[in-house]
Amino acid sequence: IAAESWQDVALQKNPRLQAGYLASERMNLAMRYGPLLQELGLTPEQADRFNNLMAEHTERLLDLKLIARAQGLAESDPANATLVKQADDQLSAAQLDLLGVSGDLRLQEYERTLPVRGQASALAGALALTDSPLSAQQAEQVTQILANASKGYQRGGKADRPMPGNGEPLTPLMLAHQTVEETVDWGTVLTQSRGVLSDAQFALFEAYVTKDQSMVRLFNLIQQSPEDPMIGFAFGRR
Numbered sequence: 428i429a430a431e432s433w434q435d436v437a438l439q440k441n442p443r444l445q446a447g448y449l450a451s452e453r454m455n456l457a458m459r460y461g462p463l464l465q466e467l468g469l470t471p472e473q474a475d476r477f478n479n480l481m482a483e484h485t486e487r488l489l490d491l492k493l494i495a496r497a498q499g500l501a502e503s504d505p506a507n508a509t510l511v512k513q514a515d516d517q518l519s520a521a522q523l524d525l526l527g528v529s530g531d532l533r534l535q536e537y538e539r540t541l542p543v544r545g546q547a548s549a550l551a552g553a554l555a556l557t558d559s560p561l562s563a564q565q566a567e568q569v570t571q572i573l574a575n576a577s578k579g580y581q582r583g584g585k586a587d588r589p590m591p592g593n594g595e596p597l598t599p600l601m602l603a604h605q606t607v608e609e610t611v612d613w614g615t616v617l618t619q620s621r622g623v624l625s626d627a628q629f630a631l632f633e634a635y636v637t638k639d640q641s642m643v644r645l646f647n648l649i650q651q652s653p654e655d656p657m658i659g660f661a662f663g664r665r
Contacts, residue, residue: 445489445493448489449482449485449486449489452482452485453478453482453485456478456481456482456485457478459541459544460477460478460481460537462563462567463533463534463537464477466533467526467530467533473525476525477522477525477526480518480521480522480525481518484514484515484517484518487514488511488514491507491510491511491514494507495507522534538585539574539580539584539585539586540570540571540573540574540580540585540586541585541586542577542579542585542586542587542588542589543570543573543574543577543586543587543588543589544570545588546569546573546589546635547561547566547567547569547570547573548566549635550566550569550628550631550632550635551566553631554628554631557627558627559625559627559628561624561628565623565624565628568620568623569620569623569624569632572615572616572619572620572623573586573589573611573616574586575615576611576612576613576615576616576619577610577611578610578611579610587610587611589611589639600646600650601646601650604650605650606646606647606650606651607643607646607647609643613636613640616636617632617633617636620632
């Protein structure tokens, strides 16, 4: 059980949870792609169509995952991988038809930055009720700075996801006795973001970055220790 996602285990056994998960994902998708849809100037009907396409694709992928698990197949199994690719291709074709060539190209570029948009959104949320709220333009600038400093983005793929404060991705590494490989140039991120954030905004952003870097360093020290790793170490708890 420890090596499996608790979410996958629960969803496989409870249709009610599946319905709740899909409803939640529909809302998340609308928020995740909201800035892009606004930028593209889509009508409400077009935006609804886009969100429906994404939600239907999410539901299809969940179905394929649960079917594969029920059959004892890995997600990487060739038969399952073929079905996933077919679903992805269908989504891509529908998006191209809806957005046109230029809109579809913008969508692809936008999706390359999705892994780092959460960090910019978290900063905006933390500053929302302060005297120094983050503007939409600043959020986009921080997003692009994070993406540009990512090795994955530099290679033409998606930006690498920064380590979240709850340490969620650390469990698989802990079980595999591996360390975290930093793929974001945080020095560059801090230097460049200082130029687009106010002093108060930058102080909070720097604190977030410092906290996450400290957690990564602590985790790597534990993993490199000659003693047995501390399985179950909870980084997010006080």
